Amino acid sequence: MSHSLFAIHSDPRACLHNPSDTLASQEEAESLFRRWDEQWRRCGYGYWVVRYQGCARQLGFCGVMPMELNGRRVLNLFYRFDASAWGQGLASEAATAVATWAALRVPDLPLVARVRPANIASQRVALRAGLARAEHLDVTGFDGFDWIFAANPSD
Numbered sequence: 020m021s022h023s024l025f026a027i028h029s030d031p032r033a034c035l036h037n038p039s040d041t042l043a044s045q046e047e048a049e050s051l052f053r054r055w056d057e058q059w060r061r062c063g064y065g066y067w068v069v070r071y072q073g074c075a076r077q078l079g080f081c082g083v084m085p086m087e088l089n090g091r092r093v094l095n096l097f098y099r100f101d102a103s104a105w106g107q108g109l110a111s112e113a114a115t116a117v118a119t120w121a122a123l124r125v126p127d128l129p130l131v132a133r134v135r136p137a138n139i140a141s142q143r144v145a146l147r148a149g150l151a152r153a154e155h156l157d158v159t160g161f162d163g164f165d166w167i168f169a170a171n172p173s174d
């Protein structure tokens with residue numbers, strides 16, 4: 020998995036809006052994989068690999084991780100796909116499945132997505148997954164100002 024992690028996160032197109040996520044080497048990818056794996060061991064959930072059924076090729080990642088947002092513990096929805104797989108509805112399908120899963124399995128943590136204002140595709144995915152704009156939660160993130168989308172904006 021660390022090979023697809025590196026391939027996707029070293030492509031400037033996939034990190035255009037979030038350059039702080041860019042990986043510079045396979046070693047960095049292995050370290051990130053260990054952090055993601057540790058998250059699964061700690062909480063029993065994290066980021067999934069997305070593939071076509073019956074196909075080994077790893078097309079992208081989608082999942083949730085707990086984090087602090089404005090001093091509150093939330094569940095952050097993440098998705099990033101190989102550029103060759105964009106525009107086929109994969110991210111919308113994966114994010115919708117993860118949001119549904121999170122509502123059932125981690126109901127205590129509010130589900131949010133942090134999206135850069137210029138990242139229209141990501142905003143569309145958040146909306147398709149059932150989240151809505153929550154302007155009152157907007158915050159400066161690792162790469163600048165983030166727009167927040169939330170499953171329950173009034174929470």
Ligand SMILES: CC(C)(COP(=O)(O)OP(=O)(O)OC[C@H]1O[C@@H](n2cnc3c(N)ncnc32)[C@H](O)[C@@H]1OP(=O)(O)O)[C@@H](O)C(=O)NCCC(=O)NCCS
Nearest residue numbers: 033098099100105106107108109110111134139140141143
């Ligand atoms: C954002 C991303 C996951 C979308 O993946 P995808 O599989 O192409 O998304 P989908 O095919 O499900 O398309 C979702 C919507 O975005 C729209 N869209 C896709 N690419 C777009 C683009 N470049 N510009 C504008 N809209 C776009 C689609 O038309 C669709 O719109 P609709 O809901 O009105 O039909 C993908 O572009 C990506 O991996 N980007 C880099 C990583 C990233 O930015 N992740 C989010 C960090 S917050």
